[in-house]
Amino acid sequence: MAERETAPVTVITGASEGLGLALAREFARAGHGLLLVARGRAALEAAAGGIARDTGVRVEIQVADLASRKGCASVVTALEKHGLHADYLVNNAALGLSGPYAEHEGGEVMRLVDLNVRALSDLTARLLPGMIARDRGGVLNVGSMAGFFPGPYQAAYYASKAYVLSLSEALAQEVAGTNVRVCVVAPGPLATRFHARMGAQRDYYIRFQGLMGVEQVARSARAGLVRGRRVIVPGAINWVSAQFLRVAPHILLVPFAAWLLRRREARRGV
Ligand SMILES: NC(=O)c1ccc[n+]([C@@H]2O[C@H](COP(=O)([O-])OP(=O)(O)OC[C@H]3O[C@@H](n4cnc5c(N)ncnc54)[C@H](OP(=O)(O)O)[C@@H]3O)[C@@H](O)[C@H]2O)c1
Incomplete structure (x- = not known):
């Protein structure tokens, strides 16, 4: 029996706002x-309506909580239902968590791991074989400069982005020699609601690094993916910083990161 023809799409997670929408x-x-x-x-x-109107491309949506296994499975079901296949996968959805690790409530850390690590791994495992x-x-994975070093007071988030960086570089090597690309984009802080969601909008790291616009990051990310780059760090200063972060001794770097990332309210005893 002839295989059913499907149309190629780019699957983008966390695409309703922020960097995902720009991508x-x-x-x-x-x-x-x-x-x-x-x-x-x-x-x-x-x-979806805005993008379809402005560009004329076909845009489908899937409402899903990717922190659940069922949510990830539903993406594949949606592709099948609409007669589509994933030409590209953009693993963008992630959440942050700020404050001392020991003070996070019940399922918060596991929810972060489920979204930032498990969903990204699950969707890649489901869709990469077809590619x-x-x-x-x-596959374009959205990592972060946070992936280059440990981040006290955002420990689980930084560790999750280290996983994304490591997995992406390893998979890029595994698909070398094929026409399939795997890359990771590692931006610095962005002007989105991400920081406010975890109550970190006043923390020093934002003032220290400044906030980059999502459009610039989206442009660099797609251009880098097309060119076959493996690790993309948008912005010249961030790129130079990333080279330093990759080799800097952790004995000095980690206390400095702690100073940048410590919750300011906690410091003032509020
Ligand atoms: N913001 C930064 O400074 C920064 C810096 C470096 C890297 N990054 C990375 O860039 C990516 C996007 O960040 P952003 O700042 O654009 O985030 P954002 O503004 O908080 O947007 C997050 C997006 O993910 C969706 N999402 C959240 N939880 C989800 C879940 N459980 N299942 C499915 N979708 C979910 C949200 O929609 P719903 O809430 O409707 O689900 C929204 O569309 C993340 O990977 C982040 O780690 C961000």
């Missing part, structure tokens, strides 16, 4: 059809 616009401008994934239906529908079989497409 969705960037891929759509390059002519990619999209499957956008997030939990909030209204924001997803608004994002390799078709010998085209690729």
Whole structure:
């Protein structure tokens, strides 16, 4: 029996706002059809409608909580339902957690690991084999400069991004010699609601590094993916910092990171 024809799309997680939305616009401008994934239906529908209107590409949505196994499985079901296959996968959805690790409540850390580590790994495992079989497409993982060093007071988040960096570089090597690309984009702090969500909007690291716009990061990320780059650090200063962070002695770097990342309210005893 002939295999059913499916149309290629770029699957983007966390695409209803922030960097995910900017990445969705960037891929759509390059002519990619999209499957956008997030939990909030209204924001997803608004994002999809706007992108389809502005670019003319086909945009489908999937409402899913990717911190659950069921949520990840539902992405594959949605592709099948719409007659699509994942040409590219952009693993963007992630959450942060700020404050002393020992003070995080019950399931908070596991929820972070489920979204930032397990969902990214699960979706890649589900969709990369098809890309390799078709010998085209690729995976763009959204890491962070946080992946280059340990981050006290955002310990689980920094560790999750170290995993993303390591997995991405390793998979990029595994697919070398094929037409499939795996790369990781590692931005510095961005102007999104991400920091406010974890109550870190007043912390020193934001003032120290400044906030970059998501459009610039999305442009660099897609361009780097197309060029076959493995690790993309948008912005010249951030790129230089990343080279330093990769080799700096942790005995000096980790206490400095702790000073940058410590919750300011806690310091003032508020
Ligand atoms: N912001 C920064 O400074 C910064 C710096 C470096 C790297 N990054 C990375 O960039 C990526 C995007 O960050 P951002 O700042 O754009 O984040 P954001 O503004 O907080 O947006 C997060 C997106 O992920 C979705 N999402 C959250 N939890 C989800 C879940 N359980 N299942 C499915 N979707 C979920 C959100 O929609 P719903 O809430 O509706 O689900 C939203 O679309 C992340 O990987 C982050 O680690 C961010």
